[in-house]
Amino acid sequence: MTGQPLIDPFGRHITYLRVSVTDRCDFRCIYCMAETMTFLPRQDLLTLEEIDRLASAFVAKGVRKLRLTGGEPLVRRNIMWLVERLSRHLGGGLGELTLTTNGSQLALYAEALAACGVARINVSLDTLDASKFRVITRGGDLAQVLRGIEAASRAGLKIKINTVALRGVNEDEIEDLIRWAHGSGFDLTLIETMPMGEIGADRTEQYLPLSLVRAQLGQHFTLDEVAYNSGGPARYVTVRETGGRLGFITPMTHNFCESCNRVRVTCTGTLYMCLGQEDAADLRSPLRASHDDALLHAAIAAAIARKPKGHDFVIDRGERPSVGRPMSMTGG
Ligand code: SAM
Ligand code: SF4
Numbered sequence: 001m002t003g004q005p006l007i008d009p010f011g012r013h014i015t016y017l018r019v020s021v022t023d024r025c026d027f028r029c030i031y032c033m034a035e036t037m038t039f040l041p042r043q044d045l046l047t048l049e050e051i052d053r054l055a056s057a058f059v060a061k062g063v064r065k066l067r068l069t070g071g072e073p074l075v076r077r078n079i080m081w082l083v084e085r086l087s088r089h090l091g092g093g094l095g096e097l098t099l100t101t102n103g104s105q106l107a108l109y110a111e112a113l114a115a116c117g118v119a120r121i122n123v124s125l126d127t128l129d130a131s132k133f134r135v136i137t138r139g140g141d142l143a144q145v146l147r148g149i150e151a152a153s154r155a156g157l158k159i160k161i162n163t164v165a166l167r168g169v170n171e172d173e174i175e176d177l178i179r180w181a182h183g184s185g186f187d188l189t190l191i192e193t194m195p196m197g198e199i200g201a202d203r204t205e206q207y208l209p210l211s212l213v214r215a216q217l218g219q220h221f222t223l224d225e226v227a228y229n230s231g232g233p234a235r236y237v238t239v240r241e242t243g244g245r246l247g248f249i250t251p252m253t254h255n256f257c258e259s260c261n262r263v264r265v266t267c268t269g270t271l272y273m274c275l276g277q278e279d280a281a282d283l284r285s286p287l288r289a290s291h292d293d294a295l296l297h298a299a300i301a302a303a304i305a306r307k308p309k310g311h312d313f314v315i316d317r318g319e320r321p322s323v324g325r326p327m328s329m330t331g332g
Helices: 048-060 079-089 106-115 130-137 142-154 171-183 210-217 284-289 294-304
Strands: 016-020 065-069 096-101 120-124 158-164 187-191 223-225 235-239 245-249 262-265 270-272 280-282
Touching: 016 048, 048 065, 048 079, 048 284, 048 294, 065 079, 079 096, 079 106, 106 120, 106 142, 120 142, 130 142, 142 158, 158 171, 171 187, 171 210, 171 245, 210 245, 280 284, 280 294, 284 294
Parallel strands: 016 065, 016 262, 065 096, 096 120, 120 158, 158 187, 187 245
Antiparallel strands: 223 235, 235 245, 262 270, 270 280
């Protein structure tokens, strides 16, 4: 490790970096972005070489887990070059290299990802109904995603399905999704919608508290609390009837900040110290100012010293989003 480890003012060790490699996406999920989303001009993006340097600086400062996300990480051109480059840290300082994907390109990349040492991936999937899928993603092809998931499974990748619980959209399907995921050997995590970015709709219409979902699931399943902790915000149970693991990410009904070990960098090199706050640090300038990483290391340390205690998410009818940027900027 180079220099001091990253410890924030509340004594939390920062060991997890999420890197949004692009803000672009081939889907336009209704809770994530507006239909008319405009993307950044390509010249504003860090190059893949710059992303490698930036992420490697974090690894040098004690980051043990890297997650590539987006937008859709697998639509960034030459993405496998970056995955391969970053994989050189595995077995060194880095314990895990992973990604979160919508699965649309997985059939193309699953084997290459596994060959680079990626062992686990998260795939987002909110429904198993093809027409509902087309509506939620505004045009996505469910069959293509399911083919991607199969390819990933065949390549030996461990898969976790992430499902955003949406009132009146997939709330009647959650039990089926759990049975399908667990029957296929995948963990599944349910996520509450978070008030991020303008989506061209009122979020109170979509918001479904997971406390409610959990109570409903309790009528059909026996949910056993487990001590398992992925180091993240999810709380886990095992479902006795399926034998599978089910996670709940409840930023709105349960504050998960006290054990936060992560920060997020966007594809323009902006570092967000908290998903639910606006404060950010520009890392692109120190990155481009010199080939030596000293300035970059100093900027990272200064930013971590400002990491806030927690988020201020609120969902109220007619309210503007708590955080103006969309989830696709930091990748969740
Ligand atoms: N495109 C990839 C995908 O969908 O997996 C990676 C980026 S996406 C922004 C990461 C995760 O954030 C997905 O699981 C998505 O469902 C979730 N997400 C997006 N907007 C959200 C919101 N407003 N509230 C909660 N989760 C959200
Ligand atoms: Fe794209 Fe992922 Fe956002 Fe859906 S959730 S629009 S797949 S970035």
